[in-house]
Amino acid sequence: MSSKSRVLLADDHAVLRAGIRLLLNSQPDFNVVGEAASGIEALTLAEQTQPDLILLDLSMPGLGGLDALPVLRQRAPNTRILILTMHDDPQYLRKALKSGAAGYVLKKAADIELLSAMRAVLRGEVYVHPSMTRSLLEDLIPQGESSDELDLWKGLSDREQEVLRLVALGYTSAEIAARLNLSTKTVETYRARGMEKLGLSNRASLVRFALRNELITPD
């Protein structure tokens, strides 16, 4: 890599931009080519300058980073986007990654971490602040806890599980009966027996139960 990486700063705090600019310009391999104080501005500048990397804040006035992200990805497809934010919220992380961010660094992180994240991202890697990687994993690995609730569920008969799943998915007894080639009344029995065993009394709590235990997915 002979020439410097061209970086666009998008953050509404001028002080922070100034600080980062100083930091980056003191490095041999970075060059700040633009600064944006809002999502809109970031869009314009990104399109004009087609930088190698954008440091994007999530919370900006008007068009926030999360909303700007997908558009940026479209208008500057070869630009890597590194989220730089104060929110150590897993929700934001997920949304950002989903929208095509290449990395996620917290503002409270050290300079060195920022730089190494930037370099990793430019190398094509994905960088996530370690403390947040964990939350990502907790999301990914939830199959760890077979709670007492799951045991309860496993205690149901096959029919009961099948019917309750469909009930939780919003099907009426008639629809379920049709699908399983049973009488409506039969289905209602399974439903009642199953609900009783789970100690649930209405559809809403059943749905939450199913959601909690990941019994239902959109298939």
Add this chain to the structure above:
Amino acid sequence: MSSKSRVLLADDHAVLRAGIRLLLNSQPDFNVVGEAASGIEALTLAEQTQPDLILLDLSMPGLGGLDALPVLRQRAPNTRILILTMHDDPQYLRKALKSGAAGYVLKKAADIELLSAMRAVLRGEVYVHPSMTRSLLEDLIPQGESSDELDLWKGLSDREQEVLRLVALGYTSAEIAARLNLSTKTVETYRARGMEKLGLSNRASLVRFALRNELITPD
């Protein structure tokens, strides 16, 4: 942290163990307290020495690292386990993390990376080699594109969204009315209008819609 971290090496390659031992002993904050050449040996030593950290290879003769992992977690609950392996296979990564590994480093990684991974893990963080983080994400973020539906959803009024969410969660109109301080009939209007806008005709399809677009969670 005044005293050194006690480390157990588990790898069947003596050369590699020797190299790592040299590396670690040259550091101010690590102290190798044992070496195991097999999964079984690792178990025994871990139980005896209760180290702060185990560097665990996945491919060892007899009891492999993946099999030893859960047992180690049980017999040495306060020990963090860092996988050190040559396999950059996402499958192994997932299994290892699922079984309670705190980190995953490739043997081809630089010394420095190993050290920083070890420190991160001891700090309680989760460390995954960045090139593998990406595969983790691809696993986690498969719900790539469905945004036309999301746009549809965003076109609903606030009340409509609120009501439909609750409907999808299985609440009856009466329950929703109570929660939102509205008349049952009003709620039913929102429900009908919203469903119409989404082109849905029954609760089941609404639930699947909500599931697909992650509109409902167990909160």
Add this chain to the structure above:
DNA sequence: CCTCTTTGTAAGGTTTTCCCTGACAATCGT
């Protein structure tokens, strides 16, 4: 400035679905 549409609010009446109570044969566990 005056329509047209959208939004928030609500009711009446009809149709569907739910829920509670039974029922009975087959399987199963011990």
Add this chain to the structure above:
DNA sequence: ACGATTGTCAGGGAAAACCTTACAAAGAGG
């Protein structure tokens, strides 16, 4: 071999959903 569980089904009253209609306030558009 006998009580418990499972799979199957019904009747009837209560509850919920569904369809249609209504109207005022707020916004959009010409």
